[in-house]
Amino acid sequence: MTIFNRLESNVRGYCRSFPTTFTKAQNANLRDAEGNEFIDFLAGAGTLNYGHNNPKLKAKLIEFLERDGMLHGLDMQTDAKARFLEVFEKRILSPLELDYKVQFTGPTGTNAVEAALKLARKVTGRTNVISFTNGFHGVSLGSVAATGNSHFRDAAGTPLNNVTFMPYYGYMGSNMDTLEYFETILKDSSSGLDLPAAVIVETVQGEGGVNVASTEWLQQLETLCQEHGILLIIDDIQVGCGRTGNFFSFEKAGIVPDIVTLSKSLSAYGLPMSLVLMKSDLDQWEPGEHNGTFRGNNLAFVSAAEAIELYWSDYRFAREVLQKGALIKNRLEEIAENVNDVELEVRGTGMIWGLACQECPALPExxxxxxxxxxxxxxTSGTDSHVLKILPPLTIEDDQLLQGLDIVADSLKAVLNDDSILEELGLVHAD
Structure with missing residues (x-):
């Protein structure tokens, strides 16, 4: 029995799918204790958009450590924070003409969501929040109340209140306008829906199964929120920081959310860091009203600022992401077209893609x-893990990206050629 099995809690998850001990990582390459090499299509669940141990970021971090830069500072002013704010304003906010104040929350995505929901309720004086089917926003009590998956909700151990779920884009099929339904019950004083403080939504539901909202749907949602005085919160924790080809996933829709949450790849190096962006007039916090001991991760400020300077000073990196995304899409479509045993659906955008199998949800695992x-x-992702989720570092080399996609094709072929697996999946019956 390994030290992990003997001592670590049963709550551990990813290690069950990938049962080995990793010892080295560089960009999209991983190595384990036995010397086996792996291509990484997980990227820390979207935390490593710029790859493992990016050498240019690492150099800045080492320099900061060697000069005894202030590592922990609560929310005090530091040179590292100042540089991040200056770079973030210059390279991200100003070019998009976004008038946002920046709040550094505790270092996890769920804390950013908690702060966003708390702020929306404080500003509006209302308690109810609208979330969407298959949405994932975290697992602390406030954020898990806005998370759809019962696997996470059931673990809360207490009633999860003040959130009403609406059907996400496409949830009711292509013929159903889910926002028309939302608007109908919003306008009906007898619908039982309390006027919400906010709507929280992912433009692409990563954990929910790589469900991509259309530009028109997002624009319609923004208009609906504005008409009814509801704050629009975009949860960009997994698909922000370049994952869809723009720094923010909502850019191509041309919308301006009232509040945005960022985390995961924000630090650019796998270091914990989260923030909330809010329109200036919404910054109604009293000093210290929402705080956290680790809301000032100065090491993360260093790597985040450097990554933004390196990758977001012009449009070259964004173009590369879209070009690689096209490679993924085309290869997945080839894979899906060459399968006769089951129907596979290719879905995604930018460099987040999924291969979904509705008729046999156990196949992707x-x-x-x-x-x-x-x-x-x-x-995998989705309600029943029915989607194989492609989420490589944005910096992966093209040949390695294609090599990984070839492994997907080979793995699918191997599974569909194994009679014992097919019998287990219910695709064939043993003689």
Whole structure:
């Protein structure tokens, strides 16, 4: 029995899918204790957009450490924070003409969501929040109340209140306008829906199954919120920081959320860091009203600022992301077209893609396991883990990206050629 099995809690998850001990990581390459090499299509669940141990970021971090830069500072002013704010304003906010104040929350995404929901309720004086089916916003009590998946909700151990769920884009099929439904019950004083303080939504539901909202749907949602005095919160924790091709995932829709949450790849190096952006007039906090001991991760400020300077000073990196995204889309479509046993759906945008199998939800997990045996780390998502989720570092080399996609194809073929697996999946019956 390993030290992990003997001592670590049963709550651990990813290590069950990838049962090895990793010892080295560089960009999209991983190595384990036995010397096995892996391609990373997980990227820390979207935390490592710029790859593992990015050498240019690492150099800045080492320099900061060697000069005894202030590491922990609560929310005190530091040179590292000042540089991040200056770079973030210059490279991100100002070019988009976004008038946002910046709040540094505790270092996890769920804390940013908690702060956003708390602020929306404080500003509006209302308690109810609208979230969407298959949405994922975290697992602390406030954020898990806005999370749809019962696996996470059931673990709360207490009633989860003050959140009403609406159907996400496409949830009711292509013929159903889900926002028309939302608007109908919003306007009906007998619908039982309390006027919400806010709507919280992901433009792309990563954990929910790589569900991509249309530009028109997002624009319609913004208009609906404005008409009814509801604050619009965009949760950009997983698909922000370049994942969709722009720094913010909502840019191509041309909307301006009232509040935005960022985390995961914000620090650019896997270091914990989260923030909330809010329109200036919404910054109604009293000093210290929402705080946290680790809301001032200065090491993360260093790597975050450097990454923004390196990758977001012009449009070259964004173009590269879209070009790689097109490679993923085309290869996945080839894979799906060459399969006759089951129907596979390709869905995604930028560099977040999924291979969904509605008729056999257990298939993607079998593909993930087969891929691990062949040197690829790739996870599943969706209600029943029915989506194989492609989420490599944005900095992955093209040839390695295609190599990883070839492993996906080989793994799918191996699973569909294994009679015992097919019998287990209910796709064939044993003689």
């Amino acid at each position: 079998k593909i993930s396991a087969a891929a691990f045996e062949r040197g690829l780390i790739i996870e």
